[in-house]
Amino acid sequence: MGFLNACWDAFLFVSSFNPLHGYNRDQQPLSLTHGSTEEPLVAVTSFRPPNSSITCQYPTGWTSCGSANNRTCWLKNTGKVSGPSEYDIYTEYENAWPTGVLREYWLNVTETPLFPDGYLKPTGLVFNNTYPGPVLEACWGDTIRVHVTNFISTEGSTIHWHGIRQLGTNQMDGVNGVTQCPIAQNDTFTYQFLAQQYGHTWYHSHYQTQYSDGVMGGLVIHGPSSANYDEAFSPALINDWVHANSTDVLNQELVGGGPLANSIVFNGTDNRCPVNTTGSPVPAGGPFVKTFQYGKRYLLRLVNSSAGSMFIFSIDGHELEVIATDLVPIKPYTTGSLFIGIGQRYQVVVTAKQNTTSTQGQYWIRTRVATGCGSVEEDDEETGIIRYTNTTFPPTTVANDGKTDCVDEPVDSLVPVVQWNVTSLDNAKTEAELNQYSFVADISNATFEHFNRWELTFTPLFLNYSNPSLLNISGTLNDPNYAAINYDFQGNFVVLVVDGINLGNIPKKNVPIAHPIHMHGHDFVILDQSNASFDASKALQSFNFKNPPRRDVALLPAGGYLALGFQPDNPGIWLVHCHIAWHASSGLALQIFERTEAIPSALGKGALNVTEKVCANWDKWDLKFNQTDSGI
Numbered sequence: 001m002g003f004l005n006a007c008w009d010a011f012l013f014v015s016s017f018n019p020l021h022g023y024n025r026d027q028q029p030l031s032l033t034h035g036s037t038e039e040p041l042v043a044v045t046s047f048r049p050p051n052s053s054i055t056c057q058y059p060t061g062w063t064s065c066g067s068a069n070n071r072t073c074w075l076k077n078t079g080k081v082s083g084p085s086e087y088d089i090y091t092e093y094e095n096a097w098p099t100g101v102l103r104e105y106w107l108n109v110t111e112t113p114l115f116p117d118g119y120l121k122p123t124g125l126v127f128n129n130t131y132p133g134p135v136l137e138a139c140w141g142d143t144i145r146v147h148v149t150n151f152i153s154t155e156g157s158t159i160h161w162h163g164i165r166q167l168g169t170n171q172m173d174g175v176n177g178v179t180q181c182p183i184a185q186n187d188t189f190t191y192q193f194l195a196q197q198y199g200h201t202w203y204h205s206h207y208q209t210q211y212s213d214g215v216m217g218g219l220v221i222h223g224p225s226s227a228n229y230d231e232a233f234s235p236a237l238i239n240d241w242v243h244a245n246s247t248d249v250l251n252q253e254l255v256g257g258g259p260l261a262n263s264i265v266f267n268g269t270d271n272r273c274p275v276n277t278t279g280s281p282v283p284a285g286g287p288f289v290k291t292f293q294y295g296k297r298y299l300l301r302l303v304n305s306s307a308g309s310m311f312i313f314s315i316d317g318h319e320l321e322v323i324a325t326d327l328v329p330i331k332p333y334t335t336g337s338l339f340i341g342i343g344q345r346y347q348v349v350v351t352a353k354q355n356t357t358s359t360q361g362q363y364w365i366r367t368r369v370a371t372g373c374g375s376v377e378e379d380d381e382e383t384g385i386i387r388y389t390n391t392t393f394p395p396t397t398v399a400n401d402g403k404t405d406c407v408d409e410p411v412d413s414l415v416p417v418v419q420w421n422v423t424s425l426d427n428a429k430t431e432a433e434l435n436q437y438s439f440v441a442d443i444s445n446a447t448f449e450h451f452n453r454w455e456l457t458f459t460p461l462f463l464n465y466s467n468p469s470l471l472n473i474s475g476t477l478n479d480p481n482y483a484a485i486n487y488d489f490q491g492n493f494v495v496l497v498v499d500g501i502n503l504g505n506i507p508k509k510n511v512p513i514a515h516p517i518h519m520h521g522h523d524f525v526i527l528d529q530s531n532a533s534f535d536a537s538k539a540l541q542s543f544n545f546k547n548p549p550r551r552d553v554a555l556l557p558a559g560g561y562l563a564l565g566f567q568p569d570n571p572g573i574w575l576v577h578c579h580i581a582w583h584a585s586s587g588l589a590l591q592i593f594e595r596t597e598a599i600p601s602a603l604g605k606g607a608l609n610v611t612e613k614v615c616a617n618w619d620k621w622d623l624k625f626n627q628t629d630s631g632i
Contacts, residue, residue, distance in 0.1 A: 045058045045061075045062050050299075051231055053137060054139070056222060057139075059099060060080075061077065062077060062078065068228060069228050072088055072224055072226065073086060073088045073089075074223055075087040088224050089329055097141045098141035100139050100140065102145060103138045105134075105145070105146045107134075107146055107217075108148075109150045109151060109183075110127075111152055114214055116131060116268050117378075121243050121244075124213055125152060127217050131268050132237045135218040135219070135234045136203070136217065139221065139222045140221060140222065141196075142221075143195070144191075144195055148189050149187070150182075150185055155207060156183055156185075156618060156621075156623065157215065158189070158205065159203055159204070160203065160520075161191070161201070162204060162552075163523075164327075165522070166570070169192070170570075170572030170603060173520055173521065173575075176207055177468055178470065178631075179469070179470045180611050181466055182207055183614060183618070184620070187617045189614050195221045198221045199220075199223065200219065200301040200327075201218075201219050201303070201327060202303045203219050204216040206632055208585060209247065209250050209307065212246040217237075218234060218301070220301065224329070225323060229297040230296045233290060233298065236301065238267070238302065238303065238304055238306070238311060238383070239264075239265055239305040239306040239309075240264055240306045240307060241264070246307070249582070251628065254451040256508060257506070258509045260376070261377065262376070262378060263377065264378075266383040269288050270287075271382055271383050271384070287365075287385050289385045290384070290386060292352040294352055294354055294388065295352055297350070297351050297352070298352065302340060302347075303345050304341060304342050306374070307580070307582065309376055310340065310342055310406055310512075310514070311339070311370060312368040313337065313366070314365075314368075315350060315366070316400060317363050319335070319350070320348040321334050322335060325344070325409075325414050325549070325550075326345050326552050327552070330414055331417060332349075333413045335413075339370065339403075339406070341408065342580060343516055343579035344516065344553045362388075362395035364399075365382075366381045366382060373406035406555075411548070414550075414551075415547065422545040425492070427494045434495065434497065437495060438498075438499055440456070441456055441500055441502070442502045443502075443506050451628075454578070454586040455588065456576075457480075457483040460586065461591075462587060464481075466615065471611065471612065471615065477593055485590055487592050487594045491568075492567070493567055494565065494567075495543075496524075497561055498562045498564070500515070500558050500560050501534060501559060511558075515588075517553065517577070518553045519564065519576050520552075521592075522552070523550050525550050525565045526551070526564065527544055527564065528544065529554060529557070530561055531559060533559065533561075539561070543565075556578075572599055572602065573592070573593055573596075574594060576589060
């Protein structure tokens with residue numbers, strides 16, 4: 001216990017001054033206007049969401065109707081304005097949302113050494129000199145504007161707003177080679193999009209494996225909730241961590257597969273105590289700590305922001321009331337532990353205990369690496385502490401259960417509050433059509449760009465940074481390296497099947513038993529998620545059309561398949577990819593070219609002017625590098 005106590009003392013000492021250690025690094029909004037900079041919002045209804053650093057503002061005629069005991073309601077119409085009687089948890093948010101204000105932020109991408117787990121990472125990359133980056137906040141219906149400047153001397157950067165629908169703003173999705181060129185050193189790209197959804201998510205670099213080096217942060221869009229709570233915490237980004245530069249780690253994947261992460265980091269900190277060469281504790285790292293008060297209800301916003309690991313989250317002695325999957329409110333259900341795949345988000349409400357005498361007010365937060373879905377050198381699952389008292393020694397509590405399976409939460413538990421029922425699939429009326437839109441996740445038989453790479457379309461995705469698809473639709477649609485799939489449909493739902501039949505036979509080490517598949521530009525419905533081999537005739541009979549689970553990241557089981565349905569109502573070019581960073585950067589992705597003829601009108605006149613300018617600056621910078629990454 002002497003070494004453990006020394007580690008604990010070192011943590012308590014360093015946590016008081018470490019500038020990159022801690023929580024709630026919220027960046028205040030720097031500008032508020034009504035819709036645009038030309039029209040100030042004078043007469044407003046305003047209120048502050050729980051534990052928020054911002055004030056929600058809406059036009060006069062609306063009033064806040066939410067409270068600690070009624071979080072389902074957001075705004076009530078006073079009868080003085082046109083519109084619905086309420087905006088609440090039952091509002092079909094893809095068709096209706098309130099009119100908010102402009103929230104404006106500035107982000108700088110910079111290089112800095114990092115040591116969240118106590119070991120130096122010389123090549124850390126961050127937003128605004130913080131890791132994770134600042135939490136950005138908005139309210140439902142706001143317009144979000146973010147000026148991103150790249151100060152990295154050897155890399156470009158782009159920022160993706162994970163899970164944001166980007167209806168009519170495909171150019172703001174932030175994927176180099178798809179929607180834009182990378183941002184050159186000292187250049188700025190201004191992203192602007194509507195907060196049509198509500199909940200929490202994260203933003204991260206989509207340039208190579210850059211987010212694995214620290215370029216990530218939380219995003220909260222305040223809105224209604226399907227369960228009541230008293231207080232809310234900012235997003236907790238939970239991820240595996242590598243000490244080496246992520247480009248070097250990617251090379252391990254390309255050569256032999258399955259990179260080994262060094263540790264688990266819980267919102268920028270880690271419950272480890274490394275030692276230096278003399279055997280003395282290094283003053284860095286330590287557990288994530290939050291304080292509960294007896295009987296209160298707390299909203300936790302969880303994000304798996306890993307490069308390669310999937311987790312099972314729990315709090316000893318506490319139940320989790322799950323109320324949202326990704327950006328989709330669901331009917332609440334209770335569990336003792338929660339599986340979170342890479343890129344997935346969950347909102348959970350935790351009710352504090354009435355009596356903690358037996359544990360002296362200390363409980364471990366656990367982040368367990370799911371079996372077969374991550375390789376971490378130091379995978380201590382005790383990553384945080386819930387504390388009811390000022391006690392400063394570690395908890396002695398035990399885990400709620402021994403759950404280790406790498407499987408998504410049960411589909412029967414993930415019931416969206418707002419129902420979507422699928423009437424038909426426009427691109428899969430027959431078995432032959434369904435097979436045409438089924439894609440096998442595999443390793444290329446032949447070497448491609450010097451390696452056997454991951455692929456979805458018989459060719460690994462490999463993009464030209466200077467030639468993004470959105471600026472050259474006809475040229476890239478027919479280029480096999482761009483893995484482009486034409487979805488020229490409108491009206492009803494369409495389907496995309498990702499087939500994992502070969503995933504159990506990949507000739508690489510540490511291949512995960514499941515792969516998190518993320519779709520940009522849409523929430524999809526999970527028509528089927530099966531461990532059985534894909535058979536189009538059987539699949540068409542087994543699809544769930546009645547209010548299926550809905551989200552933007554779901555697991556593809558090895559040997560099985562994942563059938564995703566979405567409405568082709570958002571013309572644009574949308575990436576579908578494995579969210580294991582090493583696999584995406586190897587080429588495990590495709591692009592959906594959705595209603596290409598409608599893209600110009602959907603974006604509007606002049607919408608690509610900034611994109612073209614950033615591309616010109618990227619080409620002018622003329623960065624010399626050997627591209628091994630797929631481009632995403």
